Amino acid sequence: MIPPLCFVTDPVAPQPVIAQALAAAEGGAGWVQLRDKTLPDTEFAALARALIAALAPHEVPLIVNDRVEIAISVGAPGLHIGQSDGDPAAIRSRIGPEMILGLSIEAEAQISAVPAGVDYLGVGPVHATGSKPDHAPPIGHEGFAAIVARTELPCLAIGGITKADAAAIRAAGGAGMAVISAISRAPDMALAARTLCNAWSDT
Ligand SMILES: Cc1ncc(COP(=O)(O)OP(=O)(O)O)c(N)n1
Ligand SMILES: Cc1nc(C(=O)O)sc1CCOP(=O)(O)O
Numbered sequence: 001m002i003p004p005l006c007f008v009t010d011p012v013a014p015q016p017v018i019a020q021a022l023a024a025a026e027g028g029a030g031w032v033q034l035r036d037k038t039l040p041d042t043e044f045a046a047l048a049r050a051l052i053a054a055l056a057p058h059e060v061p062l063i064v065n066d067r068v069e070i071a072i073s074v075g076a077p078g079l080h081i082g083q084s085d086g087d088p089a090a091i092r093s094r095i096g097p098e099m100i101l102g103l104s105i106e107a108e109a110q111i112s113a114v115p116a117g118v119d120y121l122g123v124g125p126v127h128a129t130g131s132k133p134d135h136a137p138p139i140g141h142e143g144f145a146a147i148v149a150r151t152e153l154p155c156l157a158i159g160g161i162t163k164a165d166a167a168a169i170r171a172a173g174g175a176g177m178a179v180i181s182a183i184s185r186a187p188d189m190a191l192a193a194r195t196l197c198n199a200w201s202d203t
């Protein structure tokens, strides 16, 4: 089951990553993804373990971004990979059948290459965003809807997502929203997460 709100951590936000994750969980985020492109592996693994423990009382699974071997070594419930992070079928073989596996989709043409073993898609960027400077061209709500229409897999919209996007994403058949800054840069992160969840359920 894909939760309607996935929080992706922000290593350069005012609040520490564990505080971000706990506030997001308190506000209703159903998954937290640990994303840090520069943290050394040892520190990343320690942070992943700490997050798994901190999120356990909330029953929120941790999804590890990019780092396959760390996801395995810390026993993470999930892993998210992008188009240039390796072959998804080979990665599924490596992680085994239990771990949640997400794959990024940036354009409709990539849908035909999604192998069995991928559990969900992260689709975007819907809008331009400063949180991923190397992002692909924005696809907009129309592009998101076109991708959703071509797959049976649940799709999380990502990229500049705010509460204003919830209705369109849901109407397009999206499974939910993945956000960084809408939560990490909010003055009250738990309230921001709750507002996103309410925007989803009120549509
Ligand atoms: C839910 C979700 N969707 C997409 C992404 C982007 O992953 P990727 O394309 O590998 O880019 P990086 O996050 O690694 O910069 C994601 N992380 N989460
Ligand atoms: C991590 C990430 N992946 C994207 C993609 O399009 O694949 S956009 C993105 C950043 C999302 O951050 P924010 O909610 O602050 O825009």
Ligand SMILES: [Mg+2]
Pocket (backbone or CB within 6 Å): 065, 066, 080, 081, 082, 085
């Ligand atoms: Mg990646």
